[in-house]
Amino acid sequence: MPSSAREKKSKLILDVAIKLFTHKGYVATKMEDVAKEAGISKGLTYFYFKNKEDLYMAVTKKAFDELKSIFRDIYKVKGKSGLQMITDLSHAYIDFTQANRMYYAAILNFMDLVQQYNHESLRAEIDPQILESEHFQKLLEIQHDCGKLGIQMISNGLRDGSIRPELSAEIAFYTVWSMLIGYERLMGPVGYEGKEIKIHLENWKPGFIKLLQDMLKGTVQATKPQVVQASLF
Amino acid sequence: MPSSAREKKSKLILDVAIKLFTHKGYVATKMEDVAKEAGISKGLTYFYFKNKEDLYMAVTKKAFDELKSIFRDIYKVKGKSGLQMITDLSHAYIDFTQANRMYYAAILNFMDLVQQYNHESLRAEIDPQILESEHFQKLLEIQHDCGKLGIQMISNGLRDGSIRPELSAEIAFYTVWSMLIGYERLMGPVGYEGKEIKIHLENWKPGFIKLLQDMLKGTVQATKPQVVQASLF
Amino acid sequence: MPSSAREKKSKLILDVAIKLFTHKGYVATKMEDVAKEAGISKGLTYFYFKNKEDLYMAVTKKAFDELKSIFRDIYKVKGKSGLQMITDLSHAYIDFTQANRMYYAAILNFMDLVQQYNHESLRAEIDPQILESEHFQKLLEIQHDCGKLGIQMISNGLRDGSIRPELSAEIAFYTVWSMLIGYERLMGPVGYEGKEIKIHLENWKPGFIKLLQDMLKGTVQATKPQVVQASLF
Amino acid sequence: MPSSAREKKSKLILDVAIKLFTHKGYVATKMEDVAKEAGISKGLTYFYFKNKEDLYMAVTKKAFDELKSIFRDIYKVKGKSGLQMITDLSHAYIDFTQANRMYYAAILNFMDLVQQYNHESLRAEIDPQILESEHFQKLLEIQHDCGKLGIQMISNGLRDGSIRPELSAEIAFYTVWSMLIGYERLMGPVGYEGKEIKIHLENWKPGFIKLLQDMLKGTVQATKPQVVQASLF
DNA sequence: AATGAATGAGTCTTCATTCAT
């Protein structure tokens, strides 16, 4: 079998796994389900992926690539201010998390792993199968790619004046990212708070984006004095 | 056995569960481990908690209470501006998430559950044992308590002028909360990014807090003119 | 507590057990259910009945008494031929089995036990708790009471000429009883055979009773000569 | 492994199960016992049979097939009157129930299930594992095969004059079957009644068979004496 | 008589993974 055929089958398994993980979750998805759905034998699945964790890491890798492409797509469009890029990124990011719940969960799970991985005392508790996964290793290598692109966007904003100059690109970007991660987390619960708390998805999102922008560029009040000052003339 | 004794034993089991969940994780912790560690029989564990999920919901409930007390402690101290409260809360929240990883994971897990619970189509997929847990039901009742306190803090800030008046208390607070949730999530990975990206925990945190404050109050440059102008009158 | 009060409570438990065994079956009925439904503690149940099997034997005893009273009620009505008694008994028996499924199941279960009990090699396999139950012992004593009454009815029939004289009362009665037992067993499945087999409950029962009578008294052909002769007068 | 090997192993497990169910009963037989006795792993048992109930249904299916073959063997012998067939069947049936207690219990258990299954209100209470068992489904399909053969035998008897022409084949056969079922049930208890009731297996059986025959063909003796006596007047 | 907390043996079932072919 030519290596392209091999890759094709590998991709088939991966796609099936993504589908099943999405619909049933990691734990509820059995290796046999994957095999059956892919129309191959259980044993063959283990030929292409060392074990279930390895398969999940492969899925995570794909999720990460997808997310990265979102960052890249935003970044490569010329003629936008840095703030605009961050704004566009925020929208795209939120859309992504909503459209690809499982991908996103995989990415967050990977972040947790990295955290453990970085703590010498906790690293030993990570499932060896994960550490041995080539996909996990690749992920370690590219884990900062999104961050770097995001930081670049902020940097652009600093240069073009759309973002407050006193900010640190790194800190600003990771803070933005924090907001996006947390937003996704709260989105569900908040949307249904009902009765006493009147915040709803429809009005939270624009408010959230506005606050995010304000945080980066400086706030409304900042403009008012200008207006007042203008009237001084 | 007086009911206080019953509560005492219930608490004993709960504490053991918290300890084991913390060190070994939910899945890796066996009910038998809990019983053994508590010095009781397996059956008795099931006498006090209907099943493993119920026990976990009890743990979650405790975690939630703990988090709530943090909000309350911050809130009840008089003489602070709203912004100061939010700032103090942010510090306390971050400390809490770091000191009580498991608690925090339980809370986030609960949030996910709530999300599913609120979607009619997904509710059926929730483990019935969870839905039947009295602790889960209690959690549903108190789920917004932290949010309400946080919104109060922002409201205070709006009244005392420490927070930009044009903000909506609800939106502002949930955005702050998003930041805190996301921060915890990124804290680990970011802290060790090393080499190319020079952001480190020590310097991210103050920057993050600063951005959070700026977002709420308006940026330094923006406010100064106001002060100057005010003195003009 | 006066012994009458004691008996009252004992009866209460028994009635609850009958109710629950009827609705949920023996296995599915937990001792705790019985206690709860009776409004007493689990421990007290064990004060009145040595164990679950003992309770079941008590239920069986009551079932047997009930069945016996049916036999007796039929038997004590004067002025009926033996064949008529057996006919009435058959109707009453069938009604009883339908109205008291659980009672009837208990009686059949007891018959199985007796069978084992009578085989020396199998007796050791009977649950000791059953053998030790006083109710089981009482049942052993009265197990033939129904049979005796039935045999008496046949004997009456032999005497009054309503039943063929060449029959043995014992054999005839137990054969009748076999039919009744088997009828109950088949009633359910037969009633719904539908399509290809056109037998239905409504027409099976009269046919069944007719056959039973014919078996005892001799058949239609047998009677014809009587009719013919009668017309000779 | 060729599919014949697969069937061979499946049969091995089934045979072991039959052996153990026979000797220890369904409840007392553990799946692990079956595996151990068959010299395979516990897991493999579940590979061939979905669960314990499924295994039991497979046993029931085999029992039914065996019973069916008894009916068929009787039926296919040419040159016998219908009454003779029923007589032969009765003997064979009784022998079967005595030689295969467990098989027979399984068949009766299945009949109970069918009864529940046919009542819409009770169907929901049947263990889903039973309903899902392919063997249960097959049993539903063939449940009437024995009945049909039996009805054929009676029909033959009606045609050849060995059975009273006024009888309905269906009703007559199911009544015969009732007798056989009930006979088996009473056989045990009756055989040992001892003392007061002098019926014993040895003399019950011929009397029982005789009554059964009389019921079907009409009694010769019954008429003659009456005729004689009547003519005395 | 009465309570109810406490026991613990008992079992079905799942599933990732391996390996002979």
Next chain:
DNA sequence: TATGAATGAAGACTCATTCAT
């Protein structure tokens, strides 16, 4: 490459029964 039979460790949960009070 590909199969699928075979493994076996692992674990949640039940419930009749007891016994200290």
